[in-house]
Amino acid sequence: MYEQFCPVRDVKDKVGETVKLAGWVRTSRIQKKLAFIVLRDGVAEIQCVVFQPDVSPETWEAAEKLTLESSLIVTGDVSKHPKMEGVYEIQVKEIEIVNLAENYPISKKEHGTEFLMDHRHLWVRSSKQAAILRIRDEMIKASRDFFYDNGFFCFDSPIFTPNACEGTTTLFDVDYFGEKVYLSQSGQLYQESGIMALGKTFCLGPTFRAEKSKTRRHLIEFWMLEAEAAFYDFEDNIKLQEDYVCYVVNRVLERRRTDLETIERDTVALERVTHPFPRIRYAEAVEILQGKGFDFNLGDDFGSPEETALAEDFDKPFFITHWPADMKAFYMKNAPNDPSLLLASDLMAPEGFGELIGGSQREDDADVLLEKIKKHKLPKEYFEWYLDLRRYGSVPHSGFGLGIERTVCWICGLHHIRESIPFPRMLYRKTP
């Protein structure tokens, strides 16, 4: 069935030819003897013109009664738009209605957030939402391509985990045949096992945080890309992150420019995303904030207002490095010349979109790591396997995790993270 249809995006190469299209009605405008029907096929859309004297009574009747989002098959000739340059349309010969839609709830007028979120299963059809989701797809595709092209293997981390990977945030628990297990908040520890087997690995999967976060930057369920590499030191890790982020942004600019236009994203801001990214140390960031009048001291963590204030000074992503040792996770390695600091970096998006990546060189000494586990008051027995990685051929290694939705938000310039994923799971939103 599918093969007989011409994709809408290929129509421009078929002027004068007869084509058959299949899709849905985005909108229609009906006059006495002339009807304009905009058909979308999931990728692109095109206006179909029906002139009553030129078609059968059945086709004219079909054109007249088509409702928003009805599905249909259209046969017609491709022509150039009489008024608009570079725009094509279909002179309809025949319309076959596949399904006549009931009164579609999402109208062409504005709607509120609650209504749209209640109709998320339909909202994804709208042109902006569909464009965002295609950009998300490109971002994910580009991520996989980047790591495959750079010698990484996909090494999937489990989603059920026996304990808190990092021991910090609250986890969802699940009944596992009478035992309690948790939904993963990070796949990183398992990646560290992977690299000792395969050298360089990555995973891309869902992540769950049972925090009652209630902001435009947080999801309860989100997707994270995590990469890990053996014999990568802190510098190698920074370089990898820069290469990766630049690659992804370029791919979206190359392949999804039309969608960026649809959502009215300022692409100049994305074209500035080139090597190298600026870096500041945590201590410098504190000074910058104090200079901006914040009541902020060494050892304080950045909140949302602080992040925004720091980002004002940069027009591309920037790293904050060398965090104090007690502010981050237990597995991070201390700086060799100052043990009070960590070889850890956060990559912050410009334009106030917040943290995209958290990364670090990992502690590779079994004894030091054990001390850190104790210091963080984590149950040692759960980490025996993790300590084994340091006991049997430990090597210097580094890695990072990137939040897919945060990155989509930044690339698309979205106001709220809920539009960066098909079905967002938030504190007070778990349906549809």
Place this chain on the structure above:
RNA sequence: UCCCCCGUAGCUCAAUUGGCAGAGCAGCUGGCUGUUAACCAGUGUGUUGGUGGUUCAAGUCCGCCCGGGGGAGCCA
């Protein structure tokens, strides 16, 4: 968990000091050969989220509950 805001027609919103709940859009009917959120004319629409109270009178004021939004904390 804390702070702030909202809930009125299918949707987006009005409603003066507490005084008969009403507009636009969508829907339906008709008109139009180039429309772009098309336009023009006609037409229907209500448990004002729920509950208790104050009052001659509550959409409006007060208490509680429910639903949602924004922010804080936490983080990607």
